[in-house]
Amino acid sequence: MPTSFDDQRQLEETKRLLARAPIIQNACYLDLIVFLHRHPRALLTSEQLAGFVGYNLKETAKALDAFIEAGLLEPTTQQSMHAARMLVLLLDGPQGGGVRALLELASTREGREGILEALRGPGPRPDRPSTGPELRLVNSV
């Protein structure tokens, strides 16, 4: 919980940033977008990706689909012979600006913690799954 006026102000600021990037629903979405920002052109299977970010396959696949739908990832068709997909991050779309600001904040440990705090707090974020960073098994990135 925020303990000082500065902390409270920071939390409000983070919430404002999250409001500009409504695609970021929970910790998995955040960590996945951070990974994709560091690896903006990744040729990986979904299993490998889930392993890298440390969430289960179902959650990771859901976040991936959401990013593709929002235009943050180039939609590459998965050919039947290929287990891997080329995932290309695009930050030029309508949500790109908000995500960029969030990525900048998430680049520090404190910033990421602040975002996770804001994501946990009360507020209208539909489809919020129950899993959070406290359930992560691996963070290999």
Place this chain on the structure above:
Amino acid sequence: MPGPDLVKTGIAGLDEILSGGIPRGNVILLEGAIGCGKTTMGVEFVYRGASQFGEPGVIVLFEVSPDKIIRDAQGFGWDLRELERADRLRIVFTSREVLRQELQQADSVLLEEAARIGARRIFIDGVGRLTGGNSNGTPEARSAFHVFTEGLHRENLTAALAIEASAYHPGEHASLPEESIADTVIRLRMEESQRAISRSVEIVKSRGHDYQMGRHTFRIIDGHGLQVYRRVQAPRPSRDRAAAYDPATRISTGVPGLDGIVNGGYFVGSTTVVAGISGVGKSVMGLQYVAEGARRGERSLMLSLDEQVQQILRNAASIGLDLPREIERGLVRLEYEPPQEIEVDAHFYRIEQMVEGFNPKRVVIDSLSTYGSSLGTQGRVFRDFFHALVALMKEHQIAAVYNHENPEMLGMASMMGDFQMSSLVDNIILMNWAELGDAFRLGMTIAKMRGNPVNRFTHEVEILDGQGMRVLPRVLPVPPEQHPFSSYAGLVSRAPERRKFTGSADEK
């Protein structure tokens, strides 16, 4: 017959030892232990292609994240993000399993991506475990690598593949299965000498063209990238410049009285060693030589390993030479290089650059003995370096003077023994002290002068504050009595004694 289509790496100095580049389509193995510079070399290969030669490229990474590669490249002044934005570069993060599958498929997503930007080069960082381990020479490993390279050939990509080879000392290096399949093998090493480490690059093999063998030094330079320095012993491509040989022109030494005993001066393109113990005035002589050049409007370069530039200027001022003015006029260049841990290839490259850029007629190197103590006189390094230096000066028709701190009071044993340089030298001037009465006086002997008549008289020399060095006239009011050799015994054993004549028949 047209030569091979060579891909220039663009890496400074590397194309020179590759005789222009690497044949297009070659699979290049960059092998070496961790920290040798494989990734930097591979990234630079792709970066130079995309930025200088209109050849887009792909970088494939397995363990390092692209943002770190981009950050590190920024330190060399390479803007990889900009190249990505311009569709001239793709940095792909993947896994070895995926890549192996990809390159075995006709419709590889990776190769499609490469084709989309018209890629001609690809760098894959860390192919070792892709094919079953570093020193795993099994037929399966060879076969896996073969299939892998076929995928690259199919797209006509010139591919650089970094592979970790942990054992890299001669005799310890187990042959990698990848080495026999790759077209070009470039081995990077960290060489240990005393407590210093230097990097070297060796072209182990390269199909389809000529290249310079041996280990060449390289450095990774901030703001620039790799710089390869050709092995000092390697043949220089411009050596035939020495054909413009001038056998007649002499240049003045700048020491009053000295020109007279060296027949008017040193020949252009000649090599002169001034040898003597510390304090006899070798550097003073060098400064006067440089100043004389400036006086005549000739460019002179002095390279010192012993004294820093400010100290040289102070010494010059003390004998009345205004070198700052000559430097200002562009006629004199003074350079200091600390002698500790000289990397001989890099050092020679620097001298080469100075000679080619400044184009001096006179050069003074102060001193050879410091090179000797830095490079070591055992083994071939010093001798090969000196050989290359002499050749470089001759190519450029420079009259070069090398100071040598001779540990002996007299003689040249050190030049013939440890330093093994006397045969390369045209002129040897010995400076020495003579103790007469209660004073040391300075003497000079021309011990060797190639192609000139030499007298081996020892001439007296003096060095005066504000005036410098001069050779004193040899005044002999009464010609000395000359005795024929037959008047002596022990001449060859260098212990001559006047013979005592008894008048017997054997003495005639």
